[in-house]
Amino acid sequence: MNAIKHGNNEDSSKYVSVTAGLTRDGSAYILIEDEGEGCNCKFVVDSNHIGQDVDLCDMKETGRGLKIVGCICERMKFNSKGNKVVVLKKLCKE
Numbered sequence: 001m002n003a004i005k006h007g008n009n010e011d012s013s014k015y016v017s018v019t020a021g022l023t024r025d026g027s028a029y030i031l032i033e034d035e036g037e038g039c040n041c042k043f044v045v046d047s048n049h050i051g052q053d054v055d056l057c058d059m060k061e062t063g064r065g066l067k068i069v070g071c072i073c074e075r076m077k078f079n080s081k082g083n084k085v086v087v088l089k090k091l092c093k094e
Contacts, residue, residue: 002065007034007083026092027074031084038082041066 008014014035022028070076075088 003032003034003036003083006039007036009036022091023088025090027088027090029089030087032087033084036083038079041078041082041085 003016004010008016016035017031017033019031020029066076069087073087073089075086077086078084
């Protein structure tokens, strides 16, 4: 939804690419990229205290999705432009 709503500004002529797969070490990855101008993802993550013990109800509406993803996944990485995110979630115990 973020890629459609915020990234592409709900422009139906723009696409969102979603790629998912499994790594050899038992992790799942999801890559999402939009055609938008990008954003300062570090600012969004930092301003919403991603990864800290913050009640979702106390947060502003935007940014909660990134907090949830950040809390349940091992890694979340953005490209420098801010229009692509890769999420890594370990599925199996070693």
